Amino acid sequence: MPGVKDRVAIITGCAGSLGSAQTRMLARHGAKTVLTDLNQAGGESLAAQLRDEGCTAVFMCHDVTDENSWREVITNTIDQFGELNILVNNAGCNLPAAPIEARTVEEWDHIMAVNARSVFLGTKHAIPHMRKVGGGAIVNISSVAGLGCSKTMEAAYVASKAAVYMFTKATAAQHGADNIRANSVHPGPIMSDMLQGYYSTPEKRAARLAGVPLARFGQADEVAAAVMFLASDEASYITGTQMAVDGGSLAH
Secondary structure (H helix, E strand, O other): OHHHOOOEEEEEOOOOHHHHHHHHHHHHOOOEEEEEEOOHHHHHHHHHHHHHOOOOEEEEEOOOOOHHHHHHHHHHHHHHHOOOOEEEEOOOOOOOOOOHHHOOHHHHHHHHHHHHHHHHHHHHHHHHHHHHOOOEEEEEEOOHHHHOOOOOOOHHHHHHHHHHHHHHHHHHHHHHHHOEEEEEEEEOOEOOHHHHHHOOOHHHHHHHHOOOOOOOOEOHHHHHHHHHHHHOHHHOOOOOOEEEEOOOHHHO
16 A cells, blocks of 8 residues: 555554554554654564664654653654654553542543543644645544443443544634544454453453454554555545444444
């Protein structure tokens, strides 16, 4: 897929299962990748691996909840590469399951900051630079939880991912005239570090797969392929939409 070659892309949360898969796919298809995470060792290791393969990859330590950290990352990206074309807001977190009445304000604020405020901040600071070069692509990682598949999911997580879903639509509607596209990707049960913690026993995994028509967990590369497409020129007339990568969970 040639539609990302030589494009400058920031991918947040690069050290996790989903983020590393997205970063590898973009980098191996020719994008100049800026990897960000608070996990410095993991991010630097991934960037070094990609450089060894001949890819362009730099790591920047980044707190996605902090506006000054966003300013620094984007300024450094522009200083190094001269432009910004793609932003993948992938960084996210979840909380151990708890009833709504047991959730603390501090826990709520934390998950909203990591999952939703980060998307706002990244978008806010990316838009002026994308506008300068005639457009760009923003891909936000939400969840099937953000589309209503939320009966058994943690309520604060659901709320944060629904915020990402609707914020993406607002971004697309308000910045189409700038040729800035914004789309959201909604993973279902993907075999990731986060999922393994939630479905740690065969019984829990079987119960989760009972609601998945394809009857298996997805792979990180399957999410990365969706991100890759939406970030590329092949998706040049796609904006304001949502792509579920969920094995049919929402159709069940």
